[in-house]
Amino acid sequence: MTALLSIKDLTMRFGGLVAIDSVSFDVRPEAITALIGPNGAGKTTLFNCVTGFYRPRSGSIRLDSSGRLTELSGQPGHCIAQLGIARTFQNIRLFANMTVLENLLVAQHAELMRASAFSIAGILGLPSYRRAEKKALDKARYWLDRVGLLSRANEPAQFLSYGQQRRLEIARAICSGPRLLCLDEPAAGLNSRETIELASLVRAVSQELGLAVLLIEHDMSLVMEISDHIVVLDYGRKIAEGSPASIRGDKAVIAAYLGEPDGEAA
């Protein structure tokens, strides 16, 4: 199986600090890849490189779009998003004063913009635009139902509870029609029941849409349960990669999380 996203020798520096040190790995299509590592390992920095918020110092990030490889590094964020990479944020970023429904409509901006023909068809209220808007509303309705927020559709997003806001942010990312969904600590701040619901949601969505998921997460039970493939970072380097079972027994990973054993104590 060819990779959907292929990261090669990616390096990112902030002044003298090397946040990511020539990391390479592949994200496979229709699979869930988890990115784990202790705090400060460079996980979110890598996310920001992939989604165009940072410009990497060197290395390449290639996206396979229908057979052609597109270089992502150096492209502006909105272009990368339009190529089919959607993300959520560690600290939730919703459009707080807009309604839940509107958040999902903004996510379908590119498609609706095309249908509105530079807003001209939209201003005139042509049937072609009205059809596109209806489709967008239906899509939003479907995903609101899936994440259990249909009854809150017309309320401002800021009135939702924390767990609901997390789910809305994921629904918003899905509504933008991505091929790769990047989730930055989606279970942070959720209780155990919400975490279980989230795991099954991510699994189901990935299978239903044939969507590749790249996941940063600290909740190891969640990671082990839903991931097909795990990449472990520590101090900006990749220290291990493999299936959940192989990572569980990996010495380097255990050392990174629990600290190096002293010679005597071992």
Added chain:
Amino acid sequence: MAQLPFKAARDGAIAALIAGLLALPLVGFRLVDQSGGEGLANRWPQLVAMIILVFVGRLALSLISGGAVRSVLFFMAAFAIGSLIIPWPSQFLEVVAVGGAALIAMRAAFLLLGSRPFGSMSGAVGLAGRYAPWAMIAFAALLPLLPFANRGVLDTGVMILTYVLLGWGLNIVTGLAGLLDLGYAAFFAIGAYTAAILGSTYGFSFWACLPLAAAFASAAGLLLGFPVLRLRGDYFAIVTLGFGEIIRIVANNWRSLTNGSQGIAGAPRPSFFGIADFTASPAPGHTAFNALFGIPYNPIHRIIFLYYLVLGAALLVNGFTLRIRRLPIGRAWEALREDEIAAQALGIDRRRVKLTAFAIGAAWGGVGGAFFAARQGFVSPESFGFMESVAVTAIVVLGGMGSQLGVVFAAVLYVGLSELFRPLEEYRMLVFGIAMIAIMRFRPRGLISTRRPTATLL
């Protein structure tokens, strides 16, 4: 509850006592020049009036916090109107009486309406919210036909409508896209100068100038927007402020084009849609408006026509905004205001989307400028100072960012206050400042802070 009037009266008495003690030496006595040295004069009426005002104000506030909101609203509204009629010892006291009573009445009104943030409007308030805009449009449309609509009233009406038009234009930039533009008068100026120069030097008619004014202002918006829109928040505000000043200074110094500080006379007056002119003796080949309709000539026809033109233009801008808000581009503006990073992560090109907001807002500013030139017939740099930008921005912010109705209230308040207090001259800005502080204190999100969703399910 039975003790409330007593407690409120006691609060009022204490406040009045303190005010009296303070005011006795400060206000009660005054040093005056007399023959043979200085003497002491007293100002008992002022002192008594002040103490009464403090008493009434404190009483009303105590009653409000005690829950008697409705009666305070009626009482203070009556007090404000009554203060306009009864003679106060000084003009300043009259302002304090009217303004203070109006503020307290407003506070009571807002408490009654409830400051519930979203969509929970119900019953009478919801009904008022639905019909108020239509009632206001009907009133605006009928105003010239009302008996008291003399030239002064209509001029004020045109001024209010021009500010409403500008406010609605800036609302796209500041209210929807969240770009704090402190130099909006620049686009207003470009529109006005475009109309005046094309009209007086090149003989363009008003109707040809109008779209050109919009186009020039919009082009200036694009030109400024390209380098500037990567800035955010405060930095953006400062650069637009500078741009506003640059345009004014250029207008002042580019004498060959703008005639410097002397300004340009002979800005084109609007004709009756190119069919007839508003003049007693039309140029050869032209028809006079009064002849066209077979009515006697009256100079007020031109003003009434201008009034309806500005009203029509303002309503056009409003319709445009209400419509575009519900389109993807409008939602993208609001999304950028809410969170730029998240909007970018959803594939929204920040630069381009902001640029469209900026250019469209600038175009409406240019239209406002063309109407301004048509009303004055004369354009000079001093009409486009920093205070103009501040006024329009204040109207948008005080009205409630993004609220179309709020802009109307704020524009009426702004022009109304400055017209009402015109005799006060130096106190005018003081009153304006106090009103702004009061609104921000009691309604930090503007007069109307409800936001109507652009789409709903079910």
